[in-house]
Amino acid sequence: MEKLTTRELKDRLGELQGQEVELKGWIRNHRKQKNMGFIDFFDGTCFRNPQVVYDEHIEDFAGIQALRVGSAVRVTGRVVPSYKDPETPEIQATSVVLEGDCPEDYPLQPKRHTLEFLREIAYLRPRTRVFQAVFRVRSVAAMAIHTYFQDRGYVYVHTPLITGNDAEGAGNTFTVTTLPPEEQGDPSKDFFGKATSLAVTGQLEGETFAMAFSNIYTFGPTFRAENSNTKTHAAEFWMIEPEIAFCDLEQLMSLEEDFLKAIVSYVMERCPDELKFLDQFTGGGLLDKLTALRDSHFARVTHEEAITILRKAMENGTEFKFEPVYGGDTAKEHEKYLTEEYFHSPVFIYDWPKEIKAFYMYQNEDGKTVRGVDLLVPGAGELMGGSQREHRYDLLEKRMDEMGISKEDMYWYLNLRKFGGCVHAGFGMGFERLLIYLTGVENIRDVIPYYRTPMSCDF
């Protein structure tokens, strides 16, 4: 008798018809009739779960009927044609053995729980259908990203999490220390002999590797100690930051477009059942949205052109809460208009006013703009942010001076421009933002196994 996972059962369903098999997993639901019973069985390896049917001729019928939701069981039985639909496996059980019991007060009863309630029992929620779908998609999307870059020869770089740099000059970082509070006045006594914090980006270290391997990517955690309780902010999240030597802004946009379409395709191919469920769970439209993105052509406009479009829309009666201004940032409502009303596609906005972008972006000849680019997508807003990097030593130095960034601390970053520097570019994408897009789930707390947000660090 073959011991199988439900994934193997589903993949080999035709061949296994009539065979005896053994499965191990849990009871999601258990419906009982006088002479038979139906167990919704899952082991988490497959979203398409088999139904286990037993009748009164089974040994210990009464004992089996007493099995509770949440219990771990070992099922043996024959694979039979399903009443429901031909692709959902069904097992006519010859035995159901209890592996691990579950009490009556098990919090995950077979009814619809709110996502808010499920956050309180985050250690159990992966057993629900919605989180079986979400966290499978998370895993498959991570693999999609690795596969994309590795197939193209990129080197995966683990940039450091504990850092002595304050890379974006930002603040909003977590302090890392081993000193008791009373000794923290002297960082030279600390573990690393200096003040350290958790990294907000791996880009700058990533650039050092791009200057050696040409094509690299990072995929690791980053941290923001931002005290904002929104649906899209977490204190700990994962980022993907590719960096490419001999690549300019145009080539970067082409890479971003190709990359995003490839990830979406990969997940759609490998998680059809999960996405179908999430489509229904989130009210419909998810699959259409993903299909549209995969098949679309991404528009490209300068920031100035984008503002012109927005201002014309305003003149023609579109109401914005915030006025779109040349030289200023765009608001969510503007992004929504551009992607959903005007272009009906993802949009790259590039050549941003330098005042509102980071110090390392390549400065255009107009003296006003930098070669930064944001990718906006319908239904999600900004998904990626990238730029061609300033590779001219003197211009970078001047900009660091203007923005008060320490050239002493960042000597190595500046030196990349002195030792065989070259045109290069890269982008960053928050992994959870991608997952919100891929799953249709709205809150970042529901796409992270154990989220960290202000006042919340459980499990």
Add this chain to the structure above:
Amino acid sequence: MEKLTTRELKDRLGELQGQEVELKGWIRNHRKQKNMGFIDFFDGTCFRNPQVVYDEHIEDFAGIQALRVGSAVRVTGRVVPSYKDPETPEIQATSVVLEGDCPEDYPLQPKRHTLEFLREIAYLRPRTRVFQAVFRVRSVAAMAIHTYFQDRGYVYVHTPLITGNDAEGAGNTFTVTTLPPEEQGDPSKDFFGKATSLAVTGQLEGETFAMAFSNIYTFGPTFRAENSNTKTHAAEFWMIEPEIAFCDLEQLMSLEEDFLKAIVSYVMERCPDELKFLDQFTGGGLLDKLTALRDSHFARVTHEEAITILRKAMENGTEFKFEPVYGGDTAKEHEKYLTEEYFHSPVFIYDWPKEIKAFYMYQNEDGKTVRGVDLLVPGAGELMGGSQREHRYDLLEKRMDEMGISKEDMYWYLNLRKFGGCVHAGFGMGFERLLIYLTGVENIRDVIPYYRTPMSCDF
């Protein structure tokens, strides 16, 4: 004219013979003769680098001869048969254009630098041959691990880095805070409303996902604030921690063996040039060692049997600094004897004395030992540590009491044993320890892009 990476050039060398191509990269070495010159060119996409040859007929011969080591250049030329060996590409240049200059005092001159010196210029060392090999192997090994688990349906889980648990009851953790020192007395005022630290393991959260997906793995950073300056300790390193439901200790050992052999095979197949170089660089024996591991059968002995073997060896004249004792831990010299002298293969030691192992390991009926297992490999010592987990609520509770681990904080971990618990097991492997093994490089500082060790947090 085709624009290529050196990887494409190498992969398509036969087909490209006689063609004009363009390459972009850096000058590793530049040898000049009166009427010609030779550039060792690299772009980091391939370890087998082309030689670029030019002669006095090239435009701006004098300018090209003046190009310095470390400069970024764009080379165009014809692919020609190589003098050296048929698999190393050679380009007869028609132009060499400077993309980014490099000064005479560039620290990476074409001579052998010590690894210690290269650590001081860690932002440049990925450009050297040894680190081109090491960090390519690091990237490929990471992909090997993802591929292994994803091909088998495992779910990749990102466990949290900032944690309120002190999982191993260990101490030696980094404090994470946003409070100034004078306010740290009251953790309720801190960002998360409680005291938090950096995670030393993701295992316990991993178990919660194994109880939902059956087969999961983590692959992420972990942290130890251990003040030890050794070749094998870093404060920040990456760990792989698979967790498998319905898996006992025997099955776990089989998985570990299959996994390790698969990773070694994957890297050997994809990095032959890198490993060949590292074999020579580290004094020979690396490829033999990896081949032997891949083709070996891993021995399995209990801790008691291992001690018996060691004590017999001692009686027969083998000298140990530390006496092997029943009930005690093994020393490096013991591990070396077992793998290299006695078994001549990797060895699993299982059923350890419970006093020297973690609280969560399954307790054997003898009342003395637990179902923990260490994998020792020749030339590296302990590479993986795993166990069947204690899934019996009452026994786990008792052990937590005995070891002073808070049942209140860890209620969710205990509850896994109440809500459909089952036999399960998992192991942990330090990624850098694997890399030391795979590359032959001795010091953990040389397999991490930017290492963090006591008093050292640069770049």
